[in-house]
Amino acid sequence: MTAVPTHCPYCALQCATTLHPVSRPGAVEVRPRGEGGLCRKGWTAAEVLTVPDRLTMPLVRDGAGNLVETSWDAALDFVADRIRSLQSAYGNDSVAVFGGGGLTNEKAYALGKFARVALKTANVDYNGRFCMSSAAAATNRAFGIDRGLPFPLADLGGAGAVLLVGSNIAETMPPAIKHLQRARDAGGLLVVDPRRSATAGLTADDAGIHLQATPGSDLALVLALTHVVLQESLADTAYLSERVDDAEVLFRTTASWWPERAERVTGVPAATIRRAARVLAAAAPVWGGAGAFILTGRGAEQHSKGTDTVTACINLALALGLPGRLGSGYGCITGQGNGQGGREHGQKADQLPGYRSITDPAARAYVAGVWGVDPDELPGPGKSAVELINALGEPGGPRALLVHGSNLVVSAPRLASVRERLAALDLLVVADVVPSETALLADVVFPVTQWAEEEGTMTSLEGRVLRRQAAIAPPGEARSDLAIFAGLAERLSPVMFSTDPAEVFEELRLASKGGKADYSGITWERIDAGEALFWPVPSEGHPGTPRLFADGFATPDGRAHVVPVDHRPVADDLNAEAPIYLITGRLLQHYQSGAQTRRVPELAEAEPEVYAEIHPRVAAQLGISHGRPIRLRTARGSMVLPARVTADVRPDTVFVPFHYGGAGAVNELTNDALDPVSRMPEFKVCAVEVTAAALPATGVPA
Numbered sequence: 001m002t003a004v005p006t007h008c009p010y011c012a013l014q015c016a017t018t019l020h021p022v023s024r025p026g027a028v029e030v031r032p033r034g035e036g037g038l039c040r041k042g043w044t045a046a047e048v049l050t051v052p053d054r055l056t057m058p059l060v061r062d063g064a065g066n067l068v069e070t071s072w073d074a075a076l077d078f079v080a081d082r083i084r085s086l087q088s089a090y091g092n093d094s095v096a097v098f099g100g101g102g103l104t105n106e107k108a109y110a111l112g113k114f115a116r117v118a119l120k121t122a123n124v125d126y127n128g129r130f131c132m133s134s135a136a137a138a139t140n141r142a143f144g145i146d147r148g149l150p151f152p153l154a155d156l157g158g159a160g161a162v163l164l165v166g167s168n169i170a171e172t173m174p175p176a177i178k179h180l181q182r183a184r185d186a187g188g189l190l191v192v193d194p195r196r197s198a199t200a201g202l203t204a205d206d207a208g209i210h211l212q213a214t215p216g217s218d219l220a221l222v223l224a225l226t227h228v229v230l231q232e233s234l235a236d237t238a239y240l241s242e243r244v245d246d247a248e249v250l251f252r253t254t255a256s257w258w259p260e261r262a263e264r265v266t267g268v269p270a271a272t273i274r275r276a277a278r279v280l281a282a283a284a285p286v287w288g289g290a291g292a293f294i295l296t297g298r299g300a301e302q303h304s305k306g307t308d309t310v311t312a313c314i315n316l317a318l319a320l321g322l323p324g325r326l327g328s329g330y331g332c333i334t335g336q337g338n339g340q341g342g343r344e345h346g347q348k349a350d351q352l353p354g355y356r357s358i359t360d361p362a363a364r365a366y367v368a369g370v371w372g373v374d375p376d377e378l379p380g381p382g383k384s385a386v387e388l389i390n391a392l393g394e395p396g397g398p399r400a401l402l403v404h405g406s407n408l409v410v411s412a413p414r415l416a417s418v419r420e421r422l423a424a425l426d427l428l429v430v431a432d433v434v435p436s437e438t439a440l441l442a443d444v445v446f447p448v449t450q451w452a453e454e455e456g457t458m459t460s461l462e463g464r465v466l467r468r469q470a471a472i473a474p475p476g477e478a479r480s481d482l483a484i485f486a487g488l489a490e491r492l493s494p495v496m497f498s499t500d501p502a503e504v505f506e507e508l509r510l511a512s513k514g515g516k517a518d519y520s521g522i523t524w525e526r527i528d529a530g531e532a533l534f535w536p537v538p539s540e541g542h543p544g545t546p547r548l549f550a551d552g553f554a555t556p557d558g559r560a561h562v563v564p565v566d567h568r569p570v571a572d573d574l575n576a577e578a579p580i581y582l583i584t585g586r587l588l589q590h591y592q593s594g595a596q597t598r599r600v601p602e603l604a605e606a607e608p609e610v611y612a613e614i615h616p617r618v619a620a621q622l623g624i625s626h627g628r629p630i631r632l633r634t635a636r637g638s639m640v641l642p643a644r645v646t647a648d649v650r651p652d653t654v655f656v657p658f659h660y661g662g663a664g665a666v667n668e669l670t671n672d673a674l675d676p677v678s679r680m681p682e683f684k685v686c687a688v689e690v691t692a693a694a695l696p697a698t699g700v701p702a
Contacts, residue, residue: 112346166299354515
């Protein structure tokens with residue numbers, strides 16, 4: 001083996017790496033390419049390739065309830081027979097497919113096609129519904145298109161101010177911090193977070209402002225920031241006149257959100273709100289500033305009003321004249337490795353490849369032509385992720401579920417209900433690299449390849465398409481998800497599916513042609529030659545589109561659309577005089593459900609178990625000391641876990657990381673109330689009762 005260029009398997013930053021040979025079979029050494037460096041997860045990514053419990057053979061549950069090894073043909077035959085039987089008895093929609101934002105573009109595309117062509121089911125969605133859906137909904141209705149960052153990430157490096165709403169990039173993607181340095185030097189780093197997170201800590205020493213808002217109040221805070229901009233004549237009136245459809249909506253919807261009112265809702269002092277608005281405005285192009293950006297993350301988006309919160313951020317950006325301006329703009333910090341590409345090519349319930357709507361007759365006709373099927377045979381939109389999970393095993397709901405790239409019994413909200421619904425299925429099939437918590441519940445487990453063992457493409461948070469290249473052979477009988485789709489389709493459908501990712505990408509290019517996310521001009525050869533290709537790339541001679549909106553927005557009239565929004569309370573409010581809210585988030589050492597990182601000794605030893613951050617004042621009131629057990633109880637369940645007493649959280653806030661499974665899974669407690677537009681569940685905040693516990697601090701549920 002020679003050194004192979006590829007990219008980190010974790011977050012959407014997709015840091016460039018090179019894989020180097022080592023003497024141990026199936027192992028590689030990871031080294032960074034370029035000047036970006038790697039975070040702790042990236043440096044240790046290769047460890048997951050050779051973990052002791054790596055899945056290497058298909059498993060089928062026997063009559064005694066044990067998962068036992070079998071052959072691929074036997075496993076595929078079993079699954080195909082069960083699918084055929086269930087669909088014959090209950091209809092095509094009795095089988096559902098659940099994907100993931102870590103799948104390559106080729107796998108995501110093939111998954112959507114497999115669901116709709118081989119299974120003919122409408123029931124397909126993915127865990128990106130838990131990630132980017134609120135931002136996607138907001139940007140689509142404001143700009144007519146959804147690309148996480150409509151500009152290269154490096155553009156942040158020239159800004160005089162950056163407002164981060166609900167994003168802790170110092171821990172989730174540390175190499176990106178370098179792009180914030182100029183804003184910090186100018187005192188322009190503005191961070192909205194109920195915790196003094198690592199990112200909020202970067203505002204110290206006059207480097208910026210930490211707006212430590214009450215959980216669930218980001219929308220009110222952003223409305224107040226916009227109020228100040230408009231009332232103090234800091235807005236870009238020429239931009240609003242030329243590029244926005246109805247600027248008066250901004251005035252009407254923010255007029256009542258003066259900072260003193262917002263202070264009562266958010267807990268952020270009115271003077272701090274005014275100062276933050278002025279700092280942000282001073283960096284805007286209209287006032288000769290270096291540039292300003294407003295960025296949102298899961299902390300703002302994973303709410304039952306997440307779409308409206310992002311919309312308020314977009315409206316603030318429009319008031320300042322930022323979108324479409326070089327060196328300024330609004331963007332969303334995508335989380336999962338292929339969170340961007342994963343939602344563009346068909347594994348989302350309402351979309352077809354190229355980010356086309358599945359309800360658009362022209363889109364259906366075009367994609368059906370590429371697939372060689374009748375447009376009328378394509379199913380319509382299916383259920384969103386939470387609604388799909390809630391329907392499993394219910395009358396009229398899916399009786400079988402195929403899971404690819406997702407660990408539902410850790411990552412979904414209201415886990416007791418999730419386990420109940422999975423248990424009600426007639427067939428659960430999970431494709432994974434390790435025996436995750438969800439895989440251990442399955443009737444059939446397919447062992448699949450990992451990042452260093454496969455070819456394909458990923459799309460970064462900035463819409464740049466990147467190559468993933470294989471450096472080593474997969475262990476044992478592990479195969480690509482593409483082989484699973486092809487093997488099942490061979491048994492169920494006359495339409496053939498390729499197992500060659502290069503062939504799948506060529507088909508993806510054609511299927512996306514003319515869509516919003518047009519990949520038709522992107523080739524592996526162009527990427528391998530070093531071209532930086534940001535979609536849309538409508539032809540092979542096209543250089544790509546690193547920056548959107550310079551000449552107009554992707555709306556029918558070319559203008560950005562202002563959508564009126566207003567603050568509303570948390571869906572799960574105790575209505576107490578002094579409620580305490582549970583919030584969840586990420587750690588530097590772990591990723592998503594932790595199925596990979598909890599198996600890396602260096603990362604697991606650094607943060608081995610779940611814990612709850614609690615403010616010293618509350619801890620004293622409850623008689624809780626550092627390290628002692630506390631009980632958290634919500635309307636959905638309770639758990640006991642050790643306390644970390646820290647002033648980094650507000651007195652009305654308890655923080656728990658969500659990377660842990662089993663008894664440490666905080667999503668036992670979180671709320672599955674949905675955003676009415678994006679269908680995003682309200683992971684990020686729920687009312688919680690906190691008490692001292694007598695049990696050892698082991699995370700044992702009550």
